[in-house]
Amino acid sequence: MRNIKLTIEYDGGRYLGWQRLGDSDKTIQGKIENVLSQLTGTDVEIVGSGRTDAGAHARGQVANFKTESDIELPAMQETLIRNLPQDIIVKKIEEVPERFHSRYNASGKQYSYYVWNETIPSAFERNYSFHYPEQLDLEKMQAACQKLIGTHDFIGFSALKKTKKSTVKTINNITIEKEGSLLHFTFVGEGFLHKMVRVITGTLLEIGAGTIELDSIDEIFESGIRSDAGITVPAQGLFLDEVYYD
Amino acid sequence: MRNIKLTIEYDGGRYLGWQRLGDSDKTIQGKIENVLSQLTGTDVEIVGSGRTDAGAHARGQVANFKTESDIELPAMQETLIRNLPQDIIVKKIEEVPERFHSRYNASGKQYSYYVWNETIPSAFERNYSFHYPEQLDLEKMQAACQKLIGTHDFIGFSALKKTKKSTVKTINNITIEKEGSLLHFTFVGEGFLHKMVRVITGTLLEIGAGTIELDSIDEIFESGIRSDAGITVPAQGLFLDEVYYD
Incomplete structure (x- = not known):
């Protein structure tokens, strides 16, 4: 199982905050999970370092997710940048040890x-x-x-x-x-x-x-x-x- | 007849540019003229130093208009700031000689x-x-x-x-x-x-x-x-x- 760490910049002006709310399309977590789920062909859940408020921004939010997918990191980042709205940018993508947890380890x-x-x-x-x-x-x-x-x-x-x-x-x-x-x-x-x-x-x-x-x-x-x-x-x-x- | 000079900052992202286009509400000139016409009770036409393209911004566009109104400048600026959208800001307001023309004199x-x-x-x-x-x-x-x-x-x-x-x-x-x-x-x-x-x-x-x-x-x-x-x-x-x- 690969563990992938994302460093994310976002202009939160249009969103209800980081944390996914049901099926709403209005959260940053939700937007990223949708693209990753489509890309890998299975439901992906990402763990953020913490919530950010509705309307707040990030220059370096961190999140991670587990996947069986063998898509290479540059291709994954390119897909994320191309398919996410322009106000959410995955600035960095890295493979990390399986025990890494972006909230608990912060x-x-x-x-x-x-x-x-x-x-x-x-x-x-x-x-x-x-x-x-x-x-x-x-x-x-x-x-x-x-x-x-x-x-x-x-x-x-x-x-x-x-x-x-x-x-x-x-x-x-x-x-x-x-x-x-x-x-x-x-x-x-x-x-x-x-x-x-x-x-x-x-x-x-x-x-x-x-x-x-x-x-x-x-x-x-x-x-x-x-x-x-x-x-x-x-x-x-x-x-x-x-x-x-x- | 008073001649009033405005120095204007705008985020042009939502607009079709400076120049008024018929009755469209989507130009910066149109937005400002609407507020000034309401304020003075007569149709106001403002003369800009020049057009700016749809989507382009300004930190210091200049425009002027003639008026018989005797509303004082600080009150006029306050009304403009309060009634214009937040992406159009009248930064400065001055009374200038009647011959001043923001395009010809630039x-x-x-x-x-x-x-x-x-x-x-x-x-x-x-x-x-x-x-x-x-x-x-x-x-x-x-x-x-x-x-x-x-x-x-x-x-x-x-x-x-x-x-x-x-x-x-x-x-x-x-x-x-x-x-x-x-x-x-x-x-x-x-x-x-x-x-x-x-x-x-x-x-x-x-x-x-x-x-x-x-x-x-x-x-x-x-x-x-x-x-x-x-x-x-x-x-x-x-x-x-x-x-x-x-």
């Missing part, structure tokens, strides 16, 4: 989030950023990043209800860079809760705008109260950049 | 063209570049730029048939910069014939790929024969960057 991920920080919106960034025109105190936002980095219970910065599963996660790094009129946030961590990157970004923006206090971060870690954190910024600014494997 | 223009020069296509650049995976000899292309700069009869590098109107134009500068996997071409000139930037870019690419000889440029200037020049690259890679006024 040791970390990097996400980016982009904010268009101008009064006037942008025609070109509209689908790839969040338009937030407030004046921002970047130094205060950098101080907030330092508070967020580390191992904490992030439930107050997520879309999760209290659960038996641990909501303790480790963020290794957060950076904020000004790139012209865009603010580019990056998040590196071992794992992220549902909507965690979007709630943290919203909280950082509100701290920068002055509508949330810097010290609220400690309080939210303590209380776990979601409503004390900031807005959930929209999915269109979110990119899964890379999935790490040791 | 002294030059800058265009950009982007080429995605990788084997694997890009999900994010697909609507803003031309995917051309051939290996390119950049030095030869730079030499070709030097031949094209200057005053020449560009009819062989355009979509025009022989005409009484002069097809002599002056190109002040052409640059080609590598920006990651993108090649960024810029063209500065006093004026351009229909599809001239796209035919020149196609010719430069074919010279880089070796399917057209460098010396062909001189021959095409001499003969005016369109079929000796390169392909017309698609409009989605083309941006009108700026319109110059003395």
Whole structure:
């Protein structure tokens, strides 16, 4: 049995997210499985490193699948590129050991989030950023990043209800860079809760705008109260950049 | 009578180009005129600096219109931004002398063209570049730029048939910069014939790929024969960057 690893770039604007939903043709997983099933002549199920939200993008989503097919990798990649819509691109295809599992073996991920920080919106960034025109105190936002980095219970910065599963996660790094009129946030961590990157970004923006206090971060870690954190910024600014494997 | 100058950014992907076509709702000029006519309560006709092709983009198209309305400029801009689709943005609005005419007074223009020069296509650049995976000899292309700069009869590098109107134009500068996997071409000139930037870019690419000889440029200037020049690259890679006024 061959185990094939895919590295996938997608513009998620037209999709309901990564994860296949029944027979819907509107998910990235579904689109890729359809092409692979046709190509190999048997039903193929692919395992992604994790879900991405409806409308969110990826530069380096990883997935793998098992197959008996002996089609060579370059031919497989060519078929995927030719038969998938132009907004889903299989950038890399590799044969990996049979035990490789793109979700269980992932040791970390990097996400980016982009904010268009101008009064006037942008025609070109509209689908790839969040338009937030407030004046921002970047130094205060950098101080907030330092508070967020580390191992904490992030439930107050997520879309999760209290659960038996641990909501303790480790963020290794957060950076904020000004790139012209865009603010580019990056998040590196071992794992992220549902909507965690979007709630943290919203909280950082509100701290920068002055509508949330810097010290609220400690309080939210303590209380776990979601409503004390900031807005959930929209999915269109979110990119899964890379999935790490040791 | 007030004369108002607009500087406009648009993602042309969904449109039939700048110029209004009858009652079609599918042109950028038409969209803007509709909003201005509603706002001022009388039919407004705007004059653009020139047409842009179906699917082509602009970072700084310029247009002007005359109006008796006394609505203040900031309110006018806000209404335009709120009522136009998100892919058309009025970046700047100014009152100009009554004699200002955005086409007649334009002294030059800058265009950009982007080429995605990788084997694997890009999900994010697909609507803003031309995917051309051939290996390119950049030095030869730079030499070709030097031949094209200057005053020449560009009819062989355009979509025009022989005409009484002069097809002599002056190109002040052409640059080609590598920006990651993108090649960024810029063209500065006093004026351009229909599809001239796209035919020149196609010719430069074919010279880089070796399917057209460098010396062909001189021959095409001499003969005016369109079929000796390169392909017309698609409009989605083309941006009108700026319109110059003395």
